[in-house]
Amino acid sequence: SSRPHSMSLMSQCGEEQVAGEYSKHYVTLKQIGKGAYGCVKMAYRRSDRLLAVAKFILKEKVGAQFWVDGPDGRKVPLELSLLMTLKHPNIVSVIDMYENDKYFQMVMEKHGAGMDLFEFIERRPRLDEPLLSYIFRQIGQAVEYLHSLNILHRDIKDENVIIDNKFHVKLIDFGSATFMSKDTLFSTFYGTTEYCSPEVLAGNKYAGPELEMWSMGITLYVLTFFVNPFSDIEDTIQGPLSFPQVVSDDLEHLLRWMLCKEPSQRCTVLQLMSHAWIRQPVNMSQYIFHEIVDCDRHEANPEMYFSGSLSPRSGSPVSLALDPLVKERSNPSEV
Ligand code: ADP
Numbered sequence: 300s301s302r303p304h305s306m307s308l309m310s311q312c313g314e315e316q317v318a319g320e321y322s323k324h325y326v327t328l329k330q331i332g333k334g335a336y337g338c339v340k341m342a343y344r345r346s347d348r349l350l351a352v353a354k355f356i357l358k359e360k361v362g363a364q365f366w367v368d369g370p371d372g373r374k375v376p377l378e379l380s381l382l383m384t385l386k387h388p389n390i391v392s393v394i395d396m397y398e399n400d401k402y403f404q405m406v407m408e409k410h411g412a413g414m415d416l417f418e419f420i421e422r423r424p425r426l427d428e429p430l431l432s433y434i435f436r437q438i439g440q441a442v443e444y445l446h447s448l449n450i451l452h453r454d455i456k457d458e459n460v461i462i463d464n465k466f467h468v469k470l471i472d473f474g475s476a477t478f479m480s481k482d483t484l485f486s487t488f489y490g491t492t493e494y495c496s497p498e499v500l501a502g503n504k505y506a507g508p509e510l511e512m513w514s515m516g517i518t519l520y521v522l523t524f525f526v527n528p529f530s531d532i533e534d535t536i537q538g539p540l541s542f543p544q545v546v547s548d549d550l551e552h553l554l555r556w557m558l559c560k561e562p563s564q565r566c567t568v569l570q571l572m573s574h575a576w577i578r579q580p581v582n583m584s585q586y587i588f589h590e591i592v593d594c595d596r597h598e599a600n601p602e603m604y605f606s607g608s609l610s611p612r613s614g615s616p617v618s619l620a621l622d623p624l625v626k627e628r629s630n631p632s633e634v
């Protein structure tokens with residue numbers, strides 16, 4: 300299966316992306332995945348060979364409303380400014396930022412082997428509900444933190460969450476994020492159509508949190524059943540929510556609440572975090588990553604795999620590191 304397709308905001312990144320001060324500090328390795336997004340690559344720091352992930356943001360593709368004043372008065376993309384400021388165990392952190400004429404170079408921590416939840420789901424993990432709850436509550440914690448700071452992510456979906464071999468997940472990709480305020484409604488949707496709520500697809504203005512809860516509901520449904528709940532825009536607006544398999548009453552209740560078509564009745568993030576299904580006990584010591592999801596040695600244990608393998612003379616660690624990532628990617632669209 301391919302990732303949800305939407306209008307591409309993608310840029311072709313060439314040699315120019317690494318030009319400048321950035322390359323004095325980092326060696327850029329292969330692209331993550333073989334998909335369309337050419338602007339996220341593995342990299343390592345020259346000083347200590349720390350393996351990291353570099354995202355190259357083409358300045359001309361950053362929309363006018365996505366710029367903010369940086370610390371020294373220069374303009375920086377909101378995506379970069381937010382990730383530099385935010386500090387949360389379930390949100391990816393930025394290590395360094397550089398810029399040249401055309402690009403911002405955002406260096407992030409590498410979390411796990413670089414597997415996102417799209418890839419994870421495609422491997423048909425053998426998840427039970429307590430483990431699913433453990434994974435999903437971490438996304439909830441990130442969103443609770445963001446909403447408490449009046450920040451909307453607006454592109455929550457499986458491929459914007461990365462997972463490591465301890466089932467620790469982090470939210471990435473703040474390219475559609477924004478600040479919200481009580482008396483401002485948005486009229487443009489910047490996320491991915493498959494994750495967009497019915498009222499926004501129908502053309503209504505939105506405050507924000509209720510849209511975010513819908514996209515989290517889609518994410519939880521996809522993690523539960525490995526299929527999308529709705530086949531198209533019309534189905535999202537009109538169609539009934541059905542369940543391909545039997546799940547617990549608590550999970551069914553939560554999914555129906557998050558995917559409630561009426562935004563004012565929809566579950567809020569605070570209601571989510573206090574829901575019985577989210578708060579259920581989980582004994583994490585019984586779950587072993589490579590028993591839950593089929594993976595290669597380096598994915599099961601990336602720390603061991605990468606140690607000592609990054610000498611510039613010793614061939615290409617990256618081709619080994621990236622072999623399993625073969626997905627097509629998508630970018631958010633404006634609706
Ligand atoms: P885009 O805005 O083009 O969607 P993302 O920031 O979502 O770019 O990155 C694209 C993909 O790269 C993600 O779906 C994920 O698979 C991978 N990725 C991005 N950042 C990281 C990271 N810090 N660690 C591991 N993988 C990452």
Ligand code: MG
Pocket residue numbers: 458459472
């Ligand atoms: Mg993304």
Ligand code: MG
Pocket residue numbers: 472473474475631
């Ligand atoms: Mg993005």
